[in-house]
Amino acid sequence: MKQFRTREGDATAVDTKTQLTTVGSDTAPGPLLVPKGMKFITGVIVSAIQNMAAATGFSAFVRLEGPGLQNGPEAFAAGAGGNAVATGGNFVLRAVRLPVNLPVVEGNEIQVFGEMAGTDIGGTGLVVTLEFSDAAGPGAPENKTITVEGDIASVDTRSALTTQGSVASPSLIVPAGYTKIDKKYSAASPEGLANGKQTWFVRLGGNAVQGGEQVICLGASGVIAVQAGSDAAPQCVAPVVLEDLQIPVSGSDTISVWGEGAGEDTGTGHMVITLVFAK
Numbered sequence: 001m002k003q004f005r006t007r008e009g010d011a012t013a014v015d016t017k018t019q020l021t022t023v024g025s026d027t028a029p030g031p032l033l034v035p036k037g038m039k040f041i042t043g044v045i046v047s048a049i050q051n052m053a054a055a056t057g058f059s060a061f062v063r064l065e066g067p068g069l070q071n072g073p074e075a076f077a078a079g080a081g082g083n084a085v086a087t088g089g090n091f092v093l094r095a096v097r098l099p100v101n102l103p104v105v106e107g108n109e110i111q112v113f114g115e116m117a118g119t120d121i122g123g124t125g126l127v128v129t130l131e132f133s134d135a136a137g138p139g140a141p142e143n144k145t146i147t148v149e150g151d152i153a154s155v156d157t158r159s160a161l162t163t164q165g166s167v168a169s170p171s172l173i174v175p176a177g178y179t180k181i182d183k184k185y186s187a188a189s190p191e192g193l194a195n196g197k198q199t200w201f202v203r204l205g206g207n208a209v210q211g212g213e214q215v216i217c218l219g220a221s222g223v224i225a226v227q228a229g230s231d232a233a234p235q236c237v238a239p240v241v242l243e244d245l246q247i248p249v250s251g252s253d254t255i256s257v258w259g260e261g262a263g264e265d266t267g268t269g270h271m272v273i274t275l276v277f278a279k
Contacts, residue, residue, distance in 0.1 A: 001037065001133070002042075002132060002133050003035040003038055004130070004132070005035070005129065005132070006129040006130075007020040007021060007023060007029075007127075007128055008020055008022060008023060008024065008126060008128070009021060009022055009114060009125075009126060010124065011114045011116045011124045011125075013120065014119060014165075015115070015116075015117055015165045016115065016165075017115055017165070018115060019111060019112070020062075020113060020114050020126060020127075032068075032109060032110050032112065033107060033108065034068040034106050034108055034110060034132065036107070038106060038133060038134055039103065039104065039133070039134055039135065039136075040101050040102060040103055040104060040133050040134075041130050041131065042099065042100065042131050042132070042133040042136065042137035043098065043099055043100065043131035043137070044062070044076050044130060045095050045098070045128070045131060046062055046078045046096060046127070046128050046129075046239070047094065047126070047127050048060040048124055048126045049079065049081065049093050049124065049236055050083065050116075050124050050234070051122045052083050052086065052088075052089035052091075052121075052122070052234050053086055053122025053123065054083065054086050054119075054120065054121050054122045055083050055085050055086045055193065056082070056118075057083070057118055057119060057189055057190060057191035057192075057235075057267070057268060057269070057270045058081060058082075058117065058119060058120075058121040059079070059080040059116070059149045059270040059271060060079045060080065060115065060117070060126060060187075060272065061078050061117070061147055061164070061165065062075065062076050062113065062114050062115075063114075063115065064076075064110055064111070064112060064130075065110070065111045065113065066110045066111040067105060068105050068108035069104060069110060070102075070104060071102070071142075071144060074100075074144070075164060076098055076145065076147060076274050077149075077272040078114070078126060078128075078187075078239065079187050079237055079239060080118075080237045080270050080271065081121070081189050081234060081236045082189045082190050082235040082267065083121065083191070083192065083234045083235075084191070084192040084193055084232035085232050086122075088232075089233065090233075090234075091233070093236055093238050094238065095127070095129070096239050097131070097241075098183075098241060098274070099138070099139070099183065099241070099243065100143050100183070100276060101136045101137055101139065101140060101143050102142075102143060103142060112128050112130070114126035114128070117149045117270070117272065118151055118268075118270040119151075119268075119270075139182060139183075139243070140182055140278030140279060142278070142279060143182065143183075143277060143278055144178060145274055145275065145276050145277070146170070146171070146275045147272065148163065148164055148172070148273055149163060149165065149270070149271060150162060152259050153269075155261050155262065155264060156260070156261075156262055157260065158203065158258045158260055159260060161259050172254050172256065172257070173252060174251050174252065174255055175251060175252075175277055176251045176252045177251050177279055178277040179248065179251065179278070180248050180277065181204070181245050181246075181247040181275050181276070181277060181278075182246070182278035183241070183242060183243050183275075183276035184202070184241075184242045184245060184274065185239045185240070185241055185274040186218050186239060186271065186272065186273045186274070187218075187239045188200040188218050188219060188237065188261070188269055188271040188272075189236070189270055190221055190235065190261065190267045190270075191266075191269075191270075192221075192232065192235050192266055192267055193267035193268075194264075195225055195264075196222070196223060196263065196264025196265060197220065197223070197266070198220065198264060199219075199220045199261070199262050200218040200219050200221070200259070200260070200261050200262075200271070201216060201217045201218055201259075201260055201262070202215070202216050202218055202257065202259060202260075202271075202273055203215050203257070203259075203260065204216070204247065204256070204257060205255075205256045205258070206253070206254045206256035207254050208249045208250050208251075208255040209247065209248075209256075214247055218240060218271075219240060223266045239274075249277070255275070257273055257275070259271035259273070
């Protein structure tokens with residue numbers, strides 16, 4: 001049996017924790033309580049997009065907090081994007097389901113927050129649905145997450161992702177008792193302020209990662225200047241979901257996360273990564 005609860009809202013300032021408290025015409029839905037009989041969040045369904053009001057780029061993520069989460073707060077990548085110009089743009093993004101197993105406490109509140117990072121792109125709209133279940137979903141019965149983001153200022157440069165928006169120094173310690181990276185959710189986009197093409201990938205390393213550094217591709221992007229009098233299309237990226245990674249890690253050790261863009265420099269890149277750990 002499943003139950004679904006949704007919240008939405010706007011993040012209007014960069015690196016600012018913004019609570020999502022409305023559901024469209026339902027302007028005062030009240031606290032989001034864990035429904036009766038529900039034992040897990042088995043999916044976080046999310047979409048985020050910029051209003052294209054500034055020629056720059058961003059990444060976005062959501063936070064879940066409150067006594068309804070048995071093992072404490074979690075955060076999830078929600079998307080990334082960039083605008084070559086601030087005079088035009090039109091885009092639609094589908095929502096993406098991020099599978100996860102988070103134990104919850106029936107009848108207690110979960111607060112949902114959205115945040116944009118990188119540079120102030122004008123505003124970011126976010127919508128989040130929590131999928132509650134009476135049993136754990138496929139895979140490991142219990143997960144914890146680490147989410148980080150950052151800017152990639154130049155091509156072919158390893159850039160450490162060490163921040164989480166308004167949290168300047170989030171923990172990069174693998175939770176005690178967890179033995180593997182089970183899933184990864186990630187999004188990256190350049191600002192698109194220069195012509196060219198780039199490929200994007202993530203590096204996972206540090207003392208926690210067994211078997212040496214892991215390098216995983218994320219995507220690719222391209223930019224060409226439009227003819228005079230026209231407006232360049234925006235870049236809008238939903239999270240890429242990778243499951244069943246089975247990367248062995250050592251609990252209580254530090255993990256390092258780097259983002260990188262290769263090829264030609266198309267402007268500062270913005271990347272957000274969520275690692276999902278399992279026992």
